[in-house]
Amino acid sequence: MRKSLLLVAAAALALGAGPAMAKKQVVIVVKGLDNPFFEAIHQGCEKWNKENASSEYECFYTGPASTSDEAGEAQIVQDVLGKADTAAIAISPSNAKLIAQTIKTANPTVPVMTLDADLAAEDSALRKTYLGTDNYLMGFKIGEYIKKGKPKGGTICTIEGNPGADNILRRAQGMRDALTGQKGLTELKGEGGWTEVAGCPVFTNDDGAKGVQAMTDILAANPKLDAFGIMGGWPLFGAPQPYRDLFKPMAERIASNDFVIGAADTIGDEVAIAKEGLVTALVGQRPFEMGYKAPSVMIDLIEGKPVEDPVFTGLDECTKDTVDTCIQK
Structure with a gap:
């Protein structure tokens, strides 16, 4: 009887009826979690997750507690690039030179892109594309x-x-x-x-x-x-x-x-x-759009699809006379 149960369990796992496999992570690392601008990026990331619940990928949002913690952001980037379930990473560099050096040291095998803030022009070859504001x-x-x-x-x-x-x-x-x-x-x-x-x-x-x-x-x-x-x-x-x-x-x-x-x-x-x-x-800027688009761009990079560089997300211009209609919906 015990042997039969084990065989049934093994068959169920083989058919995918067992515990869900852990998803691969497409990671967004921002300058700091204390900034409402980056929280809007987070909300875009979460919307993508809700709309793509059946995907093998999950958008994971992280960053240091404070936007002033440049070293903390660099350490998070290093840690994320060392994780086996990281499939790609999008970084908003607080200190462009420090993040460039971190990427060089990590020598990642997964696609790296920048989001919101880019690397300096001389370090642009370290990332596949930039997504965000011009x-x-x-x-x-x-x-x-x-x-x-x-x-x-x-x-x-x-x-x-x-x-x-x-x-x-x-x-x-x-x-x-x-x-x-x-x-x-x-x-x-x-x-x-x-x-x-x-x-x-x-x-x-x-x-x-x-x-x-x-x-x-x-x-x-x-x-x-x-x-x-x-x-x-x-x-x-x-x-x-x-x-x-x-x-x-x-x-x-x-x-x-x-x-x-x-x-x-x-x-x-x-x-x-x-x-x-x-x-x-x-x-x-349009930070929600950045967070929402980033997972799809990272997946395209993973799959070797062509991705433009840069990918701009547009601007909204507001004055006292236009505040009721100036934000793109």
Whole structure:
């Protein structure tokens, strides 16, 4: 009797009626789990899982607790690439050079792509493709809005995130190029009428409260400042009330373009802040779409299918007058 039961069990396993086999993982590693932008990527990943429940692959989302933990992200990438069930990985590098070195050291046999933020151009061969925002174009559009508001130029401060984040550096370059009509300037000293004030750019490590405090300090030191270019929406979505408190007294100046603020992203409270007239323009990304598309792109890479490089996910542009229709549904 016992022998018969064992034979039945073996036959059931052979037919696939036994315990479910563990799925292969297509992994998304983000800069930090404390950022609402990356949570939107997570939600896209989870939607893909729900719609592809029968797939042999599972989208797995991870990252360090804080966006300031560059070493933590590199360690997670190293660990993920060492796991037997990892089939592919999509990385949003907080520090492009550190992640490039991590990939070189790991020498992975599975496809590697970047998401949201890319590697530096000289390290691009380490990944198969980049999926996300055209960050240079995003920064260029922010610059166009600032220039439209202040066509004769003025003084400006750029708010950036991690100094090693390639996506933020590309945005800042795009903004400077749009303001000046020149390419490649790393600091503005009067070109196109624009001058970056002392102490800028400010690097905030994607910390919203730190960004608002930095802007408070810059305004105190430069009462005649004309503009802020904010390369990530951290001060607006990460510290919305302190941001409002800082700029409500300047609402009339913002409305008349006497003071101009161009900022990245359209998440959290940002669109509401635009509707309140406390930012001149927002140029937003589509993080949910990034998270939703990434698993399919990774599977195409696994299967050796052709994948474009880069794969851009588009932009949304919001002003006070367009907030009701500016976000792609």
